[in-house]
Amino acid sequence: MVIRIAAVGDVHLDEDVVGRFRPALEELPECADVLLLAGDLTRHGTEAEARCVAQEFGGLAVPVVTVLGNHDHQCDQVPQVVKVLEDAGITVLEGDGVVLDCAGGRLGIAGVKGFGGGFAGRCASDFGEPEMKSFVRTTNESAERLGAALRSLDCDMLVALTHYSPVPDTLVGEPLEIYPFLGSYQLGQAIDSAPTALAVHGHAHAGTERGTTPGGVRVRNVAHPVIKQAYSVFHVGDQLDTDQVSPIGGSGSQRSWS
Amino acid sequence: MTSDQAGGAAPPDEYVEAEIQRLLTEDPAVAEQGITVIRREDTLVLYGEVESAHRREEILRRVAERFPDVPISSDIGVIRAQAPTEIEQLP
Numbered sequence: 022m023v024i025r026i027a028a029v030g031d032v033h034l035d036e037d038v039v040g041r042f043r044p045a046l047e048e049l050p051e052c053a054d055v056l057l058l059a060g061d062l063t064r065h066g067t068e069a070e071a072r073c074v075a076q077e078f079g080g081l082a083v084p085v086v087t088v089l090g091n092h093d094h095q096c097d098q099v100p101q102v103v104k105v106l107e108d109a110g111i112t113v114l115e116g117d118g119v120v121l122d123c124a125g126g127r128l129g130i131a132g133v134k135g136f137g138g139g140f141a142g143r144c145a146s147d148f149g150e151p152e153m154k155s156f157v158r159t160t161n162e163s164a165e166r167l168g169a170a171l172r173s174l175d176c177d178m179l180v181a182l183t184h185y186s187p188v189p190d191t192l193v194g195e196p197l198e199i200y201p202f203l204g205s206y207q208l209g210q211a212i213d214s215a216p217t218a219l220a221v222h223g224h225a226h227a228g229t230e231r232g233t234t235p236g237g238v239r240v241r242n243v244a245h246p247v248i249k250q251a252y253s254v255f256h257v258g259d260q261l262d263t264d265q266v267s268p269i270g271g272s273g274s275q276r277s278w279s
Numbered sequence: 280m281t282s283d284q285a286g287g288a289a290p291p292d293e294y295v296e297a298e299i300q301r302l303l304t305e306d307p308a309v310a311e312q313g314i315t316v317i318r319r320e321d322t323l324v325l326y327g328e329v330e331s332a333h334r335r336e337e338i339l340r341r342v343a344e345r346f347p348d349v350p351i352s353s354d355i356g357v358i359r360a361q362a363p364t365e366i367e368q369l370p
């Protein structure tokens with residue numbers, strides 16, 4: 022069983038970018054079963070920018086599933102943004118999940134935006150001023166909703182989609198001092214609480230592509246400035262079904278489909 | 280605000296650096312969190328990746344407007360948006 026997952030985050034669309042991704046997106050049906058968007062779809066989270074996202078990522082021949090990012094919250098128009106995206110057929114996740122029937126099996130995707138807080142041993146605590154407690158509680162609640170959503174899905178393969186990072190591995194390249202604003206270990210803990218096959222996030226524009234949770238789940242930072250292409254494609258599957266794996270086979274092999 | 284000091288000495292570089300970093304994110308005309316500001320001798324160098332050439336120009340315009348006396352150079356790229364030529368197998 023192999024499921025083909027395309028993913029990109031942090032496309033930060035506005036009028037000046039519309040059309041740049043489209044030629045590559047038109048190729049999606051040949052190479053992917055689904056496209057995941059890891060948040061920061063817009064620059065300021067306005068309804069007008071959301072329409073740019075709808076134009077660029079709507080009406081594709083593969084399902085598109087997204088979470089929002091911090092930029093998509095900037096103008097406090099989240100309900101309008103979500104509506105524009107949903108009207109374009111894009112599934113917006115926040116503390117919930119969706120199961121898609123793919124050729125390789127049922128793909129379950131659970132998503133939250135997530136939040137900062139930092140990583141084990143170097144993180145913020147639920148203590149002190151109300152502002153600090155509210156910061157950490159936002160993180161905790163987000164992670165709890167992600168964990169619950171992941172555990173609730175009945176599927177053959179489980180993927181976690183967030184904007185903030187669940188691990189520090191994929192932040193390498195960012196200044197250490199800002200790690201607590203880039204992600205939180207609680208998201209990793211939520212991902213490890215379910216049989217997750219892959220975790221995809223964005224937000225860390227200067228980070229690196231690959232990481233692993235303490236529980237061994239592969240993590241990929243797909244922020245557009247990190248992957249430097251329209252999207253990345255992952256073939257996730259059971260090693261035993263070698264017939265369905267690409268002809269080259271083996272972990273880390275590469276193949277052009279064009 | 281340090282940039283508005285009249286007649287005094289130039290504000291310390293670190294504060295200028297901090298203000299530019301915040302302007303890059305908080306100025307609605309820029310709204311970039313992925314631009315790094317580094318001090319190289321007397322110049323502040325901006326580098327990072329943005330989604331369009333227009334945004335790169337806008338960054339330089341806004342920074343120059345706000346800090347006309349600070350020598351700025353930039354090495355900002357526009358992110359490629361081609362379809363990938365390779366896949367990653369995750370067995």
Ligand SMILES: [Fe+2]
Nearest residue numbers: 031061090224
């Ligand atoms: Fe971003």
Ligand SMILES: [Fe+2]
Nearest residue numbers: 061090091224
């Ligand atoms: Fe972000």
